[in-house]
Amino acid sequence: MKDEIAILAEDREHGASELARRSLALLANRAQTSPATSCGGLITELNLIANRLRQTRPSMAPVQNLVGRWQSLLVCLPQEEVASLRPKIVALAQQLQDQSQQAVTAIARQTAALVGRSATVMTHSLSSTVVASFKILKEQGVNAVVTESRPLQEGYRLARQLSAWGIATTLITDAQMGLFVGKAKAIVVGADTLLNDGSVINKAGTLLLALAARRQNIPFYVASETFKRVSASPAQAHLEEKGPEELALEPQPGITLRNIYFDITPPDLISAYITEQGVYRQASELPFFTI
Template sequence: MLYAKNNEDFKQRRLRAIRNDFDSGATQLARNALADLADYAEDCDAANIEALNKEILDLALALQQCRPSVATLATLIQAFIEKIQTLSSELTLNETRQAYGDIAEEVSQAAILAGRQAAQNLASKINKGSRLITHSCSANVMYLCDFLGEQLKEVIITESRPSMEGRTLARYLSKIEMPVQYITEAQIGNFIQQADLAVTGANTLLQDGSLINKSGTRLLALAARDAGIPFYVCAESFKHRPLMPEAITLEEMPAEELGLPQLAHVRARNLYFDLTPARLVTAWADEQGVTQTFINKSS
């Protein structure tokens, strides 16, 4: 196994990478985990199919549980688990390894297609010449900008501290020659009046349509409500979870990322995600369409 001493070393390395990845969006994070499962299926030490199944299932279940705020990770890995359980018992060990890799890629590609379809559905609702404001770096917002192209007048992007993933979106839109204004999220109140609509992705959509996303999303939704512009959530149905907001614990990362020196009587806080209530959402776009009445599809 590349860069790993043994099976356990590989699993711990990959779990650590997924656990500490706060730059990738929810779908990309899940796709990274699926790629890890494919790599592990190909290279892990397993003398027979039973041993291989145990190793893959162990890693899959650990990956499912390592990022509780990211429903996409748990959902797509569950899809992988369910599909591998349907494989023929007539396959050889090498054929089973290959089949696991193929299934991981199949689930990964299906996720991309769902995201693109959600963005295309939302694109059909956006007027030509609109100026869009967004927060963080959602792959679905990238797809949306691809579909709209010159129909968009401009995109306003927040920096999205502390990971600064807004820079990734800015670089992408620069490459496709999309006019962009790049701001700190503290400036949302200054720029919201320039926008015709606000759009974000989501890490997770809860039972009532509330969303978990990068901290600052709720501020954008509140600013949009105050400015009288729509706030759209573009997120695939596999991001749905059958949980209510009060059941959620938001992930908190080391305060050292904020760069504040040690000060007596001061406690720095670094919550990466916030919860935006459904009442602030104008409509939800997924691969099946755009609706103003949220229906949770996680059951």
């Protein structure tokens, strides 16, 4: 169990929503295998694990929100026999995992409807919600403009996926954003976290793309599940800094290499939020995911 939590704590491959689903799967598995002999004992043990999972990824809103929702529903389950409680807990976790997957599909459909046919769509970084949108958009004959997204080149990974689907894809350096934004019908980015005022935490460079899009009057859409939203303000937000070795630049005395991985895009630069609950043009209308 400790090993499995450690794996989720160190995972750099998957997005926050995927890790929330994996956390729920881990909890469901423990509900089935726990040696607990009473309903109270089982629920206490699972809550402890759930809290540990949330502590290991404090900056991942979906882990907080989906696991938190699961915990709040756990106490409402009828506590009769531990043997009959186990499958109900598993079903609850499965239901939230499904809900999370359906949210992505709902967002992808709405994004495709907003963007329309034969459009050029530009994005930055690699968002699973944006990937799901492109999976529908490829049937609509879109082209893609993808930024490299230094340092880890998530954009190059996305470009390979899109081109494998037959989407004509242009890959540019992050610095060329201002040159290409005007060729797009719309910009669609994902979000790591939505803040209380509607600001968006996403891979560094997202703010620059939003500024360039506003300058040229290109719609800038954020495709994000509402369970990525937290009650923190931009001033309270912690922007993770990662190791300078990711920059692949030779260190040199006197040079400080910085690798802040995320930046914050303020709501006035966002044309609309595409969520599983609907499309919101105003940050003030954007709902919280209620636990």
